[in-house]
Amino acid sequence: MSMREMTYGEAVKEAIAEEMRRDPTVFLMGEDVGKAGTVFKVLAGLHDEFGDDRVIDTPIAEAGLVGLGVGAALTGSRPIVDIMFGDFITLAMDQIVNQAAKLRYMSGGQARVPLTIRSTMGAGRSSAAQHSQSLHAWLAHIPGLKVAIPATPADAKGLFKSAVRDDNPVVIYEDKMMYALKGMVPSKENYTIPFGQADIKREGDDVTLIATSSMVHVALDAAHTLAEQGISAEVVDPRTLVPLDSETLIDSVVKTTRAVIIDEGHKSFGITGEIASVVYRGAFDYIDAPIVRLGAMDVPVPFSKPLEDATIPTATDVVNAVREMGIEKA
Amino acid sequence: MSIPAEILIKMYRAMLRIRRFEEQIWEVYTSGLMHGLAHLYIGEEAVAVGVCAALRDDDFITSTHRGHGHCVAKGGDLEAMMAEVMGRVTGHCRGKGGSMHIADMSVGILGANGIVGGGFGIATGAGLSAKKRGTDQVAVCFFGDGASNQGIFFEVMNFAAIWKLPVIYVCENNHYGEYTPTASVTAGERIADRALPFGIPGTTVDGSDAIAVYGATAEAVARARRGDGATLIECDTYRYRGHHVGDPGEGYRPKEEIEAWMAKDPIERLRKKIVADDLASEAELDAEMREVEREMENALKAAKAAPYPDVAEVKKHVYA
Ligand SMILES: Cc1ncc(C[n+]2csc(CCOP(=O)(O)OP(=O)(O)O)c2C)c(N)n1
Ligand SMILES: [Mg+2]
Numbered sequence: 001m002s003m004r005e006m007t008y009g010e011a012v013k014e015a016i017a018e019e020m021r022r023d024p025t026v027f028l029m030g031e032d033v034g035k036a037g038t039v040f041k042v043l044a045g046l047h048d049e050f051g052d053d054r055v056i057d058t059p060i061a062e063a064g065l066v067g068l069g070v071g072a073a074l075t076g077s078r079p080i081v082d083i084m085f086g087d088f089i090t091l092a093m094d095q096i097v098n099q100a101a102k103l104r105y106m107s108g109g110q111a112r113v114p115l116t117i118r119s120t121m122g123a124g125r126s127s128a129a130q131h132s133q134s135l136h137a138w139l140a141h142i143p144g145l146k147v148a149i150p151a152t153p154a155d156a157k158g159l160f161k162s163a164v165r166d167d168n169p170v171v172i173y174e175d176k177m178m179y180a181l182k183g184m185v186p187s188k189e190n191y192t193i194p195f196g197q198a199d200i201k202r203e204g205d206d207v208t209l210i211a212t213s214s215m216v217h218v219a220l221d222a223a224h225t226l227a228e229q230g231i232s233a234e235v236v237d238p239r240t241l242v243p244l245d246s247e248t249l250i251d252s253v254v255k256t257t258r259a260v261i262i263d264e265g266h267k268s269f270g271i272t273g274e275i276a277s278v279v280y281r282g283a284f285d286y287i288d289a290p291i292v293r294l295g296a297m298d299v300p301v302p303f304s305k306p307l308e309d310a311t312i313p314t315a316t317d318v319v320n321a322v323r324e325m326g327i328e329k330a
Numbered sequence: 331m332s333i334p335a336e337i338l339i340k341m342y343r344a345m346l347r348i349r350r351f352e353e354q355i356w357e358v359y360t361s362g363l364m365h366g367l368a369h370l371y372i373g374e375e376a377v378a379v380g381v382c383a384a385l386r387d388d389d390f391i392t393s394t395h396r397g398h399g400h401c402v403a404k405g406g407d408l409e410a411m412m413a414e415v416m417g418r419v420t421g422h423c424r425g426k427g428g429s430m431h432i433a434d435m436s437v438g439i440l441g442a443n444g445i446v447g448g449g450f451g452i453a454t455g456a457g458l459s460a461k462k463r464g465t466d467q468v469a470v471c472f473f474g475d476g477a478s479n480q481g482i483f484f485e486v487m488n489f490a491a492i493w494k495l496p497v498i499y500v501c502e503n504n505h506y507g508e509y510t511p512t513a514s515v516t517a518g519e520r521i522a523d524r525a526l527p528f529g530i531p532g533t534t535v536d537g538s539d540a541i542a543v544y545g546a547t548a549e550a551v552a553r554a555r556r557g558d559g560a561t562l563i564e565c566d567t568y569r570y571r572g573h574h575v576g577d578p579g580e581g582y583r584p585k586e587e588i589e590a591w592m593a594k595d596p597i598e599r600l601r602k603k604i605v606a607d608d609l610a611s612e613a614e615l616d617a618e619m620r621e622v623e624r625e626m627e628n629a630l631k632a633a634k635a636a637p638y639p640d641v642a643e644v645k646k647h648v649y650a
Contacts, residue, residue: 035582036509059479059515060446060507088445091480126365126417128428130444299648303428304417305365307644 002187009042009179011153012118015160016043016080018189020050023078026164029056029065030082039084040120042179066092066117070100070169073115078164083119086173087133100169101144115169118160121149122175122214122264123301123312132301132308134213134264137271139171140241146170146195147241151216153183155239158193166195175214175264196243200252204234206327207258209318210249210275211237215262215294222318230329231322241271249275250282257288260321262313267295289325294318333541335609341383341540342604342615345375345597346622348399351408354626355398355415355429359575363634364415368429371399373570376596377502378403380543381470381563384551390438390456390469392449395430396502396569397442400472405437408625412633419639420632426639426647440469446507447480449473450499454486457497457560468496468554470547476507478521487560491528496554498547499525501564502537508573509582525562537565538596541603 006014020026028046030038034057037044047055058065062083069081083089089096096117103111123132140147146168150156156174163170185191201216202223211219216237223233236252238244253259259279263271272293279291297311352370359368371378374396382391382403393400401411406422414421415429422434433441440456443449453471460467477483478501490497501521505512518524525532531553535542543565550561568591572579579588604610 032508032510034510039508057510057515060476061479061481063481091445126428127367128430128444129426130430130448131367297644299645302426302644303366303423303431304419304425304639306417306638306641307425310641310644 003184004187005182006153006185007179008153008156008174008181008183009040011157011185012160012174013043013046015157015164017046017049019161019164020054025076025078026080027054027056027077028080028082029058029069031058031060031084033057033082038082040176040179062088062091063095066095067099069115069117070095070103070113073113073169074103074111078114080116080118080164083117085131086119086121086135087130089117089119089135096139096145096169096171097142101142104168105144112167113169114167116163117169117171119171119173120176121173122177123296123308124177126303126305126308128303129300134296136171136173136241137265137269140271140274144169145242148172148195148239149213149241150174150239151178151213151237153181154185155193155199155237157185158191159195159239161192162195165192173213178214193239195240196245198236198238198245198248200234200248201237202233202235204232204256206232206256207234207260207322207325208252208256209233209235209260209262210279211235211262212241212271213264215264215313218313218315219262219318221315222322225315225319226322231327233322238275244275244278246278246282249279253279253283254286257286258325258327260292260294260318262294262318264296264312266298267293268298270295292321294321333544337383337544338541338600338604339610339618341379341544342597342600343618343622344379344383344403345540345600346619347408347625348375348378348402349597350622350626351398351402351411354412354630356575358412358416358630365417366428366430367395368415368575369396369573370569370571370575371396373591373596374502374504374537374567375399376540376543376600377500377537377565377567378472380540381472381500381547383544384547385468385470387437389467390440390453392440392453392456392469392471393432393442394449394472394474394477395442395444395446396474397430397432401432401434401439401442404439406432406434406439408629409632410434412629413636416633417638418633418636419643420636424639424643447473447477447482450477450480450482450486454490454495454497457490457495458493460496461493466496466555468498468551470498470500472500472502474507475501475503475505475512475516475521478524479516483524487525487528487530487562490560491530494557494559497560498550498554499560499562500547501562502567503564504567504569506573506583511582520564522562522564530560530562532562532564534564534566537567538591538594538599540596540600
């Protein structure tokens with residue numbers, strides 16, 4: 001397969017551009033997505049190609065913005081709505097949870113809501129409590145929504161294209177710390193990744209590290225360190241939370257008999273708890289150590305750097321967790 | 331409107347303090363001593379200062395992401411503010427909030443806000459509480475032109491109108507929300523007109539003129555204290571710098587436009603007025619500048635020397 005190197009941000013932009021070229025009903029709207037190309041500058045150039053009609057700057061009004069997206073999706077358009085920071089999704093929660101997610105079901109299967117909401121997540125930029133949250137668990141909790149959370153440029157491109165083509169509302173989360181991350185991306189125009197397919201990012205035998213979004217890279221770092229210590233870690237990335245590829249996660253833990261789950265959402269009532277229960281049930285007879293969950297500390301994200309750093313899981317945390325699992329090397 | 335000389339000089343000094351604080355933030359930020367986002371208020375000083383000069387210490391304000399000016403004007407401490415934006419434990423919020431969340435409840439600063447429109451509910455609720463508690467306190471809600479398109483703005487004006495709440499909505503119309511010109515995303519001639527359907531008075535003032543802002547606010551405060559309810563004041567203003575440190579502020583804003591606004595600088599303007607009216611001499615105003623300079627230097631020195639919070643503090647203050 002022919003591949004090209006690009007950044008995560010470029011992959012997202014390319015996915016949107018290709019889908020807009022392919023399907024005239026696709027358009028993008030959001031705050032400063034036009035000439036500015038978003039505040040992260042990730043979509044710079046899209047407006048030049050598609051113009052005001054299809055790359056639309058909106059008022060600062062998240063509830064209305066998403067509401068319009070729902071209505072447009074319901075009536076033959078395929079909108080992509082941009083919510084700059086994941087924290088601001090809370091302002092549009094009624095539109096997402098009570099409207100977008102439920103229209104198909106409530107209408108007895110009549111409605112289709114092919115809406116893509118793209119937003120960001122992740123701490124680490126000293127942006128404090130209202131610009132750093134990872135709230136993807138909120139949305140994964142709601143039947144009727146799909147949630148994708150790509151960790152690499154290739155996954156970002158493939159999943160984004162699938163999101164746009166999906167006939168359901170999809171929320172796709174980009175970690176803003178990853179925009180400059182480089183990786184190889186398949187060149188072919190129709191490169192998509194189906195939802196519900198986890199990806200084994202590194203193979204191993206002794207322990208499974210199940211990680212999402214930027215935490216995949218934390219897990220890969222940890223796996224590297226562990227390898228130097230003679231422990232072989234497998235890194236599995238679910239890539240989409242809804243639908244969740246339980247089978248791949250369970251199979252990996254059946255093989256390794258141990259798991260650490262790492263996600264940047266708050267630990268309590270979140271993604272790691274859900275995945276742990278899926279794995280416990282599926283791999284119960286094979287598990288040799290209590291599953292460890294690592295998530296953002298259960299506090300609002302603090303501004304001050306030393307405090308903020310303490311709230312996000314690190315590769316060291318992962319390594320320490322694994323080392324306490326009593327893995328005996330032959 | 332004739333305003334006592336001491337208030338004019340106080341306003342001049344307050345504007346200088348904001349300007350110097352913000353210039354200092356620029357330095358601190360670009361030299362790597364500060365992280366995160368820093369939205370500077372340079373050019374808009376007359377709004378915060380004109381409004382807050384008409385308030386009492388026990389009145390309330392809610393602020394925005396561009397909040398340093400409001401906090402200085404309402405009585406925030408320069409040293410504690412500087413320490414806060416640098417994430418130090420001596421900051422107003424012990425380093426937990428940072429630039430976008432500075433709060434000093436002791437002087438009625440209910441908090442800057444990272445959410446555009448985040449202050450609407452809080453300010454209106456503070457007005458409701460003042461009324462319930464039978465005080466004559468008022469609450470001021472600072473917000474941007476961009477925030478005026480959030481739905482909650484219309485919800486709170488309705489509340490304030492039906493219950494005659496002592497709230498003053500102060501719109502800082504600086505003609506841009508981030509990189510988007512206000513006119514391209516905002517219906518109607520004036521944001522002030524948005525009050526009219528609610529029966530709330532709405533006026534537009536020159537936001538580079540501290541005296542005009544003070545006058546409009548004093549009138550709104552008197553009305554609120556009398557029990558006659560809310561007012562919306564739209565202040566026509568401009569930020570000299572980019573949306574935040576890191577945005578050069580050009581490209582999306584015509585050079586001539588920036589220059590035209592800088593030519594009617596609010597600080598220079600008040601200074602000229604004070605001197606022309608013989609309320610203070612150039613020398614006296616220069617002395618004010620030196621005094622502010624000294625204060626700023628001390629604040630910066632103290633903030634730089636202050637420690638970061640102990641990591642053990644990270645779990646503190648989640649609950650009361
Ligand atoms: C709910 C919400 N949406 C979007 C943002 C991102 N954002 C931060 S400042 C800003 C522009 C605000 O414009 P305005 O209200 O006019 O204030 P100004 O920056 O011009 O002072 C935007 C869109 C945010 N912080 N909160
Ligand atoms: Mg503005």
